[in-house]
Amino acid sequence: MVVTGFGVKSPAGGTPAEVLATVLAGKSQAVHVPELLEAGTAVSFGCPAQPFDAGRYFTRPELRRLDRVTRLGVAAADDAVADAGPDFAGPPERHGVYVGTAAAGLAAIVALGGHEHARTLDRVPVPAVPMIMPNATAAHISLRHRHEGPCMTYSTACASGATAIGEAALAIRAGRIDAAVAGGADAVLTPFTMAAFARIGTLARRDDAPHAASRPFDADRDGFVVGEAAAFLTLERADRAAARGARVHGEVTGYAAGTDAAHIVLPRADGAAAARCMAAALRDAGLAPGDVGHVSAHATGTVAGDRAEALALAGVFGAARPPVTAVKGVTGHILGAGGALEAMVALMCAAEGLVPPTANFGAQDAAAAPLDVVAGAARRIPAAPVLSSSFGFGGHDAALVLTPP
Template sequence: MAPHPRPPIAVTGLGVLSPAGHTVPEFWHTVTSGHSTATALHDPDLARHKVRLGCRVNDLPHDDCLPAKDARRLDPFAHYGTLAALAAHRDAGSPHPEPGRAAIVVGNAVGGRTTSDRESALYTTHGPLRVSPLMPLVTMPNAAAAQIAMRLNWSGPALTIATTCASSADAIGHAALLLQTHRADVVIAGGCEATLTPVTLAAFGNLGAHSQRNHDPAHASRPFDTHRDGFVMGEGAGFLVLERLDDARARHRTPYALLAGHGSSSDAYHLANPRPDGAGAVTAMRAALADAGLTSADIAHVNAHGTSTVHNDRAEAAALRTVFGPHGVPVTSTKGVIGHLIGAAGAVELIAAVQAMNSRLVPPTANHEKTEEGLDLDVVHGAARPIRAGAALSNSFGFGGHNSTLVVTPL
């Protein structure tokens, strides 16, 4: 018996909350400008830190579906995620499928770090009775998925995936599987993160992964650049509404794109560093292309993981050369503008890839001046670049060797 053909998956809603903006048009305008959102962080606890910079979300918007009293009880990561997911839901025309047929898949790396650090400090200074009884409920990584489900009254699966910096890309890939296997009719998928806390910044500073350009935050994140010295931490959330194309058309929705392919792999190599030859990334990219039924020649541009760390940029460059050949495809990294959103990075960057594909305009890699010798990449920098029509590929690679690649195609 021939296998049942997989239904095409449509992207019908987008929602973003980021240092670059709280709406998709605002976000896209900032990203295409090529101007970094990194600033100095003035928390007194950071005075002795190696790292005192980051890309922060400011001036959170109000949402009638999330009353201020309820919002105050949320850790920032869940607050960001809920706002972005609700925005995506509205953007998709507020779909409400049959009970149990709507799903939520959230990617998150660390959960409620802000609350955890605050309650730990209270415990140290004032003892156990000052620790909030709500702490376990506020800090759990699945708090965002639970909040989104409650706000929308969606009783289907509400899942959380944790593959560090590949989390939200894997969440989107899993969402496609739920739709293709008819286990859900509509899925909100994406990720959220809020890790700009003194403890987290201290850890990444001591690890040597974070830029220490405290004197010049706006030029600190420099993906693939010769003078890069580490990533810049960001925060925020990005969500997409996914549904089968036939269902979207039945609702008279015009999709932004088709989610055509997903590939994932594990380096099985090292907790912090990728395989130098990028073999795991190659596996993920080729799997995503095969899933989409495409070849590398069909890709018009790549939104790279591009962290601005020495090892990750070199490994990804090696992988891109293997898949596309030297200088084979225009490459950009939005992390120069918004920083590294960790678990939320994949979803936010896929939104950028969709926007680039539809506008046929690749945003510049902020702060990139000269590509490191030997990387052999066509890094878009200086200004946004027009591109041909075609599919887009977005990479997300995480600590622990997790690799995730998504491919979107125009209608």
């Protein structure tokens, strides 16, 4: 199946072109966040999504009923459907919605939960339930576009966006649906969430230099930077897209998912389960490791996570060592939206024959398996398929193979 539409709201920009330019520039988008500064959190910076004109997408009554993650997700999905063209619509029951999220509804729960402590339960807002539903984003996308096929929400932690795209691709491949809107959304840049991540020691601590804090694969990394975003792709049968003369951004040619069953927040240190997932995605695409032009790594900037992923990549590719990039140096760790945004960027870069630089990368950890990490400037390569990997707390693994047109 082919990809015919992109939509995004992110720290790197609110359109695919803006995101591509920011990622190719390799400039971190991390900044101090006023709400975190005011709360005095141990880490007061992150990568918020760039402001966008919500009035273009929502009425005032809708804005009162939608929390931030749903606004980001619905706006990005709207853009993806518009990018697919005015004739993307088809039989409603043959269109699906597949959304990945690590923590949709969490920010609303934390905000609304204050009523209990203030003994004002009788003042809980009427829209509270739809705001805290994890499936709210998927439901609103389906309602807005009248997609009456499967409306699915996946929560595989930070692999959620890739999982949603992969499962949508499987549904189209199996003939259950003709087209889908698939991607991910998360928005948890709140004092509570930041305090929770800080308590388990996963956050980067460069409060004096936020722009230098997200350091995928770098020897001086010390944790991830939390971001917020939504990114969606429209997928459809190749013959359907050809029949309507749609512009094709590329294809989802391979997908695999698994778990390392090792620890609730730490990856399996030897990377073996992640390697099996990547290899399975390549087999699903009918490709050998040498067919891959570059790798879009998960690479959050944690010591344990990046070491395990480096071992996994070494296990899959051996001496071939394709160029590796990590978008999170620019966007921060956007949780369930990460795999979707990275899939979008991977397809755009593959079509251009470019590998983006990894922001803040200087030298690789000497204790990690060696990788060819692209840094400093984008690297020109021949157009070729990309392997995009995503991993999440709980041991979730997902890998996508994305092929340019």
